[in-house]
Amino acid sequence: MEMMNSFVVSIPVDESWLVLTDLERIAPCMPGAKLNEVEGNEYRGVVKVKVGPIAATYEGKATFVSLDAEDRVAVIKAFGRDLRQGNADAVITATLSPNGDSETTVDLVTDLSLSGKLASFGKSGIEDVAANVLRQFADNLEVLLAAEPSEVVRPADSDQPADGPRPIDSAEPEPMDLASVAMTPVLKRALPLVVVALVVVVVCLGLKRRRR
Amino acid sequence: MTWVGKPLKRIEDEALLRGRGRFIDDMDPVPGAYHAAVVRSLYASALITGIDTSAALASPGVLGVVTGRDVADMTKPFPAAIDTPVAYMAAAVDEVRYAGEPVAVVVARDRYLAEDAAEKVVVDYERRTPLLTPLDALESGSVASDRSFVYGDPVERLSEADLVVRHSFTFPRWTGAPMECFGVVADWSPGEEALTVWTNFQGPFTLHTVAAAALGLTRSKLRLITPEDSGGSFGVKAGVYAYVVLMGAVSRKLGVPVRWIEDRLEHLAASGASTERVTEITAGFTSSGELISLHYDNVEDVGAYVRAPEPATLYRMHGSLNGGYKVRDISARNRVVLTNRCPTGLNRGFGGPQLYFALEGTMAIAAARLGIDPAVVARRNLVEADEFPYTTPSGAIYDSGDYPACLDDVLTVSGYADRRHMQADARKEGRWVGIGIACVVEPSVSNMGYISLAATPDERAASLPKSGNTEGATIAMSPTGGVVVQISTTPQGQGHRTVASQVVADRLGLEPGDIEVVSVLDTHVNAWSIASGNYSSRFAGIGSAAIAKAATELADAIKTLAADELECSVEDVELRGGKAVVKGAPDAAVSLRRIAGRAHWNAESLPAGVSPGLRFTSFVSAPNLAAAADDDTIASSAAHGFVADVAVVEVDRDTGSVTILDYTSTHDAGTLLNPRLVEGQISGGFVHGAGVALLERLVYDEDGNLITSSFMDYLCMTATEVPPLRSSHIETPSPFTALGAKGLGEGNTMSTPVAIANAVRDALGIEKVELPLTPPRVWELLEAMP
Missing domain, CATH: 3.30.365.10 (Aldehyde oxidase/xanthine dehydrogenase, molybdopterin binding domain)
Known part of the structure; x- marks a missing residue:
């Protein structure tokens, strides 16, 4: 299935391109998300989700397919697995475009394939849920941008080991409590799969930064 | 005849309404059986590139994990009526062909532990593009069978038609949705190299043969026992035989009895379904509405595998292509296609809804x-x-x-x-x-024999002809005159025991309440045959006939004994009110209890023609069911x-x-x-x-x-x-x-x-x-x- 989402960031497009591709920086904006490590072209992260008494951890990894800094289009292939709920495969195309001089519109096209229980429950609500969670992400991003200057600190080349994964030290996230998000019951049961999709999006957006 | 035809209340109902039914999950036939959970394919079409069972094996209470490869080492592909491009095994080996297909089985001390461990089996897949509709499968050449039939001259008659209707119809994939899902308790006996399985199987018992063949066992080494009650089936539970084989292999591999009760998610995704059929009709009518020419072009989607008894859905109605009409010139092209959906099987109507x-x-x-x-x-x-x-x-x-x-x-x-x-x-x-x-x-x-129409006349000639529809029943009278009937029709809630008691009561001059009817079918005990079971609405026509025949044989023996006792001719004895009575002389009577006592206690005294024991097993086969003819009629x-x-x-x-x-x-x-x-x-x-x-x-x-x-x-x-x-x-x-x-x-x-x-x-x-x-x-x- 194909999902289309967009949100607006209140910084100019050149800055957005840098910020949104700095995964390590923006990952905390994603409710429940944590980036764990990076190895070569592969980024690995998790999203913790809680629906009432049920907690799940979705493990995601993403690889970079193409990056067009000129047109500001990134294409990412991603895979998320929760042994209970099933797998998610996604190809995400993120396009950044100027929205006036001071803002950026981020358009996401996600071609999502789901399996297992994820796929079986209520795909009908997924787009609404995606929009909802993405709104939270965008709001958090705004807060982040207001609190910090939008300059990007790039890790020195020596930070990257010659081979093997490089662990990323970040705080354990609070699980995203889906029960606190006001939604219809149908939307609630679709949420886990949306979260997987979104963590993948986040991972992927960050990916670009690393490959520059 | 007084009880048959009466709207008797079901003798089954009181126990069911009081919660005293005996279903597969109520049975604990092998104390200490381990519990199984099935790991299933996440994809409709994929190659399996790796299975990691280590975390599952390390989980608490886990006895073992049996993969599709292990199952394949112990079993053979299920046979079907037609050669099929892909072998159907009880679990996937290198390739999965539908979402929900068994990939591995985790066996643990209880169901919770088994389910938890099943979630730790990591299967890596290489996804492929699935085929999901009958016409996509046809276009891709995923065709398992293609047969054409012509009766009369429909082409010529079509040219005479005033109106030609050409229309494409698609009948959707649906199911029976029984309240109770599948259940299997499998117990492999290493000493005897034999398997005993308790399961809510409904027949047809042709599938017992199919299961035995897949297990590499002679039929006598596969003992199936059904519970007294089954919570509905509508055909679907015929498909449980695939899990008889799967759990049988697991029990054999791990050396313990294994219990598996299907949940609703598993049932809807992976138990079975009706076929989806696309039929293009070309029909010729006269201006007054007479149907004079009829052509069917059927594309039948049987899912991922040709699972026995498929492609039976396509041929069950073959004799009735004309429906209730007089049209004599008919043709049909039947193509069976494979898609990446759960294999199909029996569902109430079985081909009729589609036709x-x-x-x-x-x-x-x-x-x-x-x-x-x-x-x-x-x-x-x-x-x-x-x-x-x-x-x-x-x-x-x-x-x-x-x-x-x-x-x-x-x-x-x-x-x-x-x-x-x-x-x-x-x-x-x-x-x-x-x-x-x-x-x-x-x-x-x-x-x-109807399924053999899926093969050509030449192919049919290479194997033994199949015909008829045999059913059996056993009746016994105890030394005190009690009557017990064993039926082989595996009821799934239809009330067979009630009707059986009516049929027997009429023949023995008793009341239905006097008759005990046992619905449990044990393939080592019951009178059953290849056609036995609960399908094709066969109880009223043939199940009742077997019961009636056995009851009549018992009645004849009782009458012979009574005639000896009453010193009259057998023809003059009638059975009513629990007695054998001389017709026209109501005072000349002897109770069934006395007759039964003599038959059991005094065997030396039995007259000629009465064998000791008062137990009768009878088989019947419905008439006029010849094997498929060379001209493809059936x-x-x-x-x-x-x-x-x-x-x-x-x-x-x-x-x-x-x-x-x-x-x-x-x-x-x-x-x-x-x-x-x-x-x-x-x-x-x-x-x-x-x-x-x-x-x-x-x-x-x-x-x-x-x-x-x-x-x-x-x-x-x-x-x-x-x-x-x-x-x-x-x-x-x-x-x-x-x-x-x-x-x-x-x-x-x-x-x-x-x-x-x-x-x-x-x-x-x-x-x-x-x-x-x-x-x-x-x-x-x-x-x-x-």
């Missing part, structure tokens, strides 16, 4: 185009009452009936003429009311009932919802053995048929995931949706069944979907209609209207 959706839909379309009332068109074509037994072009022998009388009856009971007036008035008010008719021949007691069933329906619906033009305003169904099922059970069976068939007409469909997403995976999304009819049903009966006893009875529980799943579809056609004045007619579907139809 009649096309045939009766064509009749309605033709009537509308000709401007003739559909009842008149049907009446013009129906086989007449004086033509029975009627041999159809494709070989069925319609045993008895009065089809025009049935149609007349349903038109009268439904108030058809008045309904047409009401419809005209409603239209003036801007309401969209439609009336649909369906006339169907309902076959029962199928011929064991008497596909022994008995043929008839159903004529009138459906009146209203379509809400704003919401697209379809409301059934009135539904009338007239059945001719021959002699009615128990009218109360008859009404139950008809109601059940009607609800099931109305379900697929309005709500029920197994829906897959573009990746091949089942998205109707719970009862929240797979919508069955519930009490609030079930429309009123009026039923009516005509009885023309079958000359081919012992009691004159015919099957009747499947008829409305054949007639109701198309009757409702025809009513919607009539309401909207359109031809193209797809099931189920959910509000969104109908709304789309409305949007597409000019």
Whole structure:
């Protein structure tokens, strides 16, 4: 299935391109998300989700397919697995475009394939849920941008080991409590799969930064 | 004969209503059995590139994990009636072909631990693009069988037609949704190299042979035992045999008894389903509405594998390609295709819903185009009452009936003429009311040989012919005169024990309450044969006949003993009121208790012709069920009932919802053995048929995931949706069944979907209609209207 989402960031497009591709920086904006490590072209992260008494951890990894800094289009292939709920495969195309001089519109096209229980429950609500969670992400991003200057600190080349994964030290996230998000019951049961999709999006957006 | 024909209450019900039923999950036949959880494919089509069971094996309480590779090392592919391009195994090995296919089995101390560990089995896949519709499969060349049949000269007759109807019909994939899902307890005995399995299997016992073959066992080394009760099946539980093999292999591999009870998610995704069939009809009519030429082009989607007894769905109705009509020139092309969906199997109606959706839909379309009332068109074509037994072009022998009388009856009971007036008035008010008719021949007691039509005459010649339909029963009288009957019809809630007690009571002069009927089937104990089981509505026609025959043999022995005792001739003895009585001399009588006591206690005294023990096992086979002939004709069933329906619906033009305003169904099922059970069976068939007409469909997403995976999304009819049903009966006893009875529980799943579809056609004045007619579907139809 194909999902289309967009949100607006209140910084100019050149800055957005840098910020949104700095995964390590923006990952905390994603409710429940944590980036764990990076190895070569592969980024690995998790999203913790809680629906009432049920907690799940979705493990995601993403690889970079193409990056067009000129047109500001990134294409990412991603895979998320929760042994209970099933797998998610996604190809995400993120396009950044100027929205006036001071803002950026981020358009996401996600071609999502789901399996297992994820796929079986209520795909009908997924787009609404995606929009909802993405709104939270965008709001958090705004807060982040207001609190910090939008300059990007790039890790020195020596930070990257010659081979093997490089662990990323970040705080354990609070699980995203889906029960606190006001939604219809149908939307609630679709949420886990949306979260997987979104963590993948986040991972992927960050990916670009690393490959520059 | 006094009890057969009476609306006796079901002897099964009190225990069920008190919660005292004995279902598979109530049984603990092998104390200490381990619990299994099945790891299933996440993808509709993929290669398995790795299975990591280490975390699962390290989980608490886990005894072992058995992978598809392990199963393959212990089993063989399941045989089927046709050669198939892909071997069907109890679990996937290198490749998965549908989402939900078993990949591995985790066995643990209890079910919770097994489920937890199953979640730790990591399977890596390489995804492939799945085939998900019959026509996509056809286009991709995923064809397992392609046969053509011609009876008469339909091409020549078509050239004479005044009206040619060409129309494509798609009957959706749906299921039976029994309350109780599959259950298996498997116990491999290493010393005897034999497997005992307790399971809620429903037959046909041809599948016992299939399971034994897959396990590499002779039939006597596979002992199946069914529980006393089974919580519905509607055909679906025939498919449990694949899990008999899977759990049998697991028990053998791990050396422990293993228990597996299926959950609803597993059941809807991976137990079975009906076939989805695309039928393109080409039909020729005269200007007066006579059907003179009929061609079917069938594309039958049997899912990921040709799983026995498939492609039986396509051939079960083969003798009845003409339905209830006189058309003699018929052809059919039958292509069986494989997709990446769960393999199909039995579901109430079994081929009938698919056939009649096309045939009766064509009749309605033709009537509308000709401007003739559909009842008149049907009446013009129906086989007449004086033509029975009627041999159809494709070989069925319609045993008895009065089809025009049935149609007349349903038109009268439904108030058809008045309904047409009401419809005209409603239209003036801007309401969209439609009336649909369906006339169907309902076959029962199928011929064991019909599936062989899927093979060519030359291929058939290479194997032994198959024919008939054998059933057995055992009856015994105890030393104190008690009667116990063992039936081999594996009831799944239909009330076989009640009817069996009626049949036996009549023959022994007892009351039904005096008869104990045991429904447990143990393949090491019961009188069963290859055809045994609970399918093709065969209890009324052949199950009851086996019971009647065994009871008659017991009655004859009792009469012989009584004649010896009473010093009269056997012919003068009758059994009534628990006694053997000399006809016309009520004082000359001896109790059955005394006779039974003598037979057991005083064997030396038995007269000639009476063997000791008073236990009789009898088998019968329905007549006129010859093997498939070289000209591809087949008497596909022994008995043929008839159903004529009138459906009146209203379509809400704003919401697209379809409301059934009135539904009338007239059945001719021959002699009615128990009218109360008859009404139950008809109601059940009607609800099931109305379900697929309005709500029920197994829906897959573009990746091949089942998205109707719970009862929240797979919508069955519930009490609030079930429309009123009026039923009516005509009885023309079958000359081919012992009691004159015919099957009747499947008829409305054949007639109701198309009757409702025809009513919607009539309401909207359109031809193209797809099931189920959910509000969104109908709304789309409305949007597409000019």
